[in-house]
Amino acid sequence: MKTCQELRNAIGPFVEGDLAPADAEIVAEHIEECADCQAIERDYRALAELLSPAPHAPSRDEDPAWRRFDAELAERLHHEDTRRHGLRIPVPLAAAAAILLLFTGGLSLRSIRKNSQLVEDNARLAEALIQIQSQRNVLGLDSTRRIIPVQRVNNVLRPMAASESTDGEPQAGDTARDPFQPKGLKLSDAETLATVSFTPQPVTTPATARRAKKKPVEIRLINYEGVTEPGLY
Amino acid sequence: MGDIVRLEEKQRSTPGAPGVESPDNEIAALGRRDPKRGLALLVAKYRRPLFRHAYHMLRNAEEAYETVQEVFLRAYREKRLFNDGFHIKGWLYRVTANLCLKQIRSRRVRSVFASRKQAEPPPPNDLLPVTQAIEGETREEIMAAIDKLPPRFRSLIVLRYYDGFSYKEIADTLSMPIGSVMSGLSRARDKLRKMLADKLQLEDFSS
Secondary structure, three states: OOOHHHHHHHHHHHHOOOOOHHHHHHHHHHHHHOHHHHHHHHHHHHHHHHHOOOOOOOOOOOOHHHHHHHHHHHHHHHHHHHHHOOOOOOHHHHHHHHHHHHHHOOOOOHHHHHHHHHHHHHHHHHHHHHHHHHOOOOOOOOOOEEOOOEEEEOOEEEEOOOOOOOOOOOOOOOOOOOOOOOOOOOEOOOOOOOEEEEOOOOOOOHHHHHHOOOOOEEEEOEEEOOOOOOOOO | OHHHHHHHHHHHHOOOOOOOOOOHHHHHHHHHHOHHHHHHHHHHHHHHHHHHHHHHHHOOHHHHHHHHHHHHHHHHHOOOOOOOOOOHHHHHHHHHHHHHHHHHHHHHHHHHHOOOOOOOOOOOHHHOOOOOOOOHHHHHHHHHHHHHOOHHHHHHHHHHHHOOOOHHHHHHHOOOOHHHHHHHHHHHHHHHHHHOHHHHHHHHHHO
16 A cells, blocks of 8 residues: 555646556546645645646748748858868867967968968858848758858859869869768759848958958859758758 | 648658657657757757746846756766666756756856946746736735745745646756755745735635
């Protein structure tokens, strides 16, 4: 025979119909005989009533707040991708660079500066893309696209090839290559898929925020052959 | 006209394609082929209920919003997410519940340094259920009572009553033995019973 105290934990599940029939019978019998437990049962029923969740409005995914949620998430996921693809400066390298900077005054750090420029440009590019996509109710359900690393030439962001070593004018017939090209995918062509002008908005990292200028920049997107599945690139 | 015909053909051509309403295992199967599409579906399916959970735990819409963003960011990093047999819903709620508890703890630490209580911004209406089962004052009182519960108990009450979890699901989500869930809920109910004594009498009287 279980004691009153032992059975008390079961009154909640009993009220909510979560007990097996045999157990429910035991609890019901006890409640019949015990005034304290009757009071508890009564209150728990009232409590369950009070706590019953509100009926939900039908899902309204077009709500601006949820669009903002999706767009912001897409942006964060993109930053995550950028980070994963190794565009950040690795910690040991950064430490070495800092030490080097002490001795050289930063004169020999062209490549590192270029790297951080790349991160910055990608961040701006991602942001522009999110702006474009958010107009189409994103989580990017229309994309055969992928953002590729770029560099700024005359204030135009231009796809950067893996082997590119100097900052020069874009050459005629210059083919865009993507150093982070996914395995097994071929660029369908080097032409730009879209050219969009935008005015950079305030961005999250202090470095980019400082450097964001209010000039329109061209954004170029690259198409992959045979990639038709949507995704968050 | 032509567009409509094409659309119908397109829909027919992918009869079994998982959507937002699909069970998690179907979304997972898609996620194994295309993680980003799988994640997009999970976001569309779970952002609302997770936000509701976080909001009931934190009672601050901005914090709840940030918490749910973080949950999906972690989901994106989680390598096992779409594995066969991985319990997606349980994982999402577990991460949400833990982040909420962590957030509440960090508030306490902050409040040592800044004790002034900030006015809580009203929740964005479009993120919360439009119709409420219980009207204004009573609802506020219930919310206030739940707020006074220790965070662990609050988790239990929110999962049980607002998220409609079974005892087993709560036990899995919070990584607790089912016996502890039962006794914890029992103690939480008792606390609420004491705090809401007036309301309960009234409720009882009316029924």
